Amino acid sequence: MQKQALPTRPLVLASTSVYRRELLSRLGLPFETASPMVDETPLADETAAQTSLRLAIAKARALKGAFPDALLIGSDQVALLDGQQLGKPGTHERAVAQLTHMRGRTVEFHTAVALFDAASGQTSSATDITRVSMRNYSDAQIEHYLRREQPYDCAGSAKVESLGIAMIAAVESTDPTALIGLPLIALCNLLQQHGVEVL
Structure with a gap:
């Protein structure tokens, strides 16, 4: 069995997200x-795609001083509904408001x-757009979900990788990892462009 070639320079994920760290470790x-x-x-008048x-x-460029020889990976996700960006709720009340607004509708991530x-x-x-159709869940189901999951650090308040999947009716995407926060298909392409072979 041939050994995998390792990156010639340090690889740094510019994030403290446990979700992104887990995704990158898959490679x-x-x-x-x-x-x-x-x-x-x-920023004012910035689209969701432009913001992300x-x-x-x-994020990637912010760590240049600390890692001057590294390949730095940055990632960001913005949820969009009715032209309004939905960020990380941060609190229970904001998460309730987000999920209520998203109920029975399709959100772009x-x-x-x-x-x-x-x-x-x-x-x-690179940027990935994932369309998520939400179920027509009840207020009681929103409360039950939030008390169990507490997804207050997640854009749109529903974690597809865990109990949040029960809030979702369908997902349309070209990259299943993008919705979790780090599009690995695109990242593999970028790494290859910079001389890093994943396989």
Whole structure:
């Protein structure tokens, strides 16, 4: 059995998200994680796609000083409904409001990934759009779900990788990992462009 080629330079995930860390670990590449400390507030008149891409790039570039020779991975996700961006609720009350507004409707999740070569200054990026149709769940089901899951750090308040799947009727996507927060299909392409072979 041939050994897998390892990255020639450090690989760093610019995130403290346990979901993104778990996703990246699926590729079997050694990597570090670090907090990028980026303000995630959307800019005025910025689309969901623009917000997610800008923040993914900003997160990757934010760690250049700490990792000057590394390949830095940044990712961000924005949920969109009726032209309104739905971020991480942060509180129970906001999560109730989000899920109530999303009930029986289709939400777009814009998930961007950026790979920044700190040595060369080159940035590559991609964005995935996943459409999620929500069930017509009741107020009581919203409460029951939130008390069990507490998804207050999740854009749109429903974690597809766990109990949140019960709130969802259908998912339309080209990359099943994008909805969890890190589009691995796109990331594999970006890594290959930078000389990192995953297989």
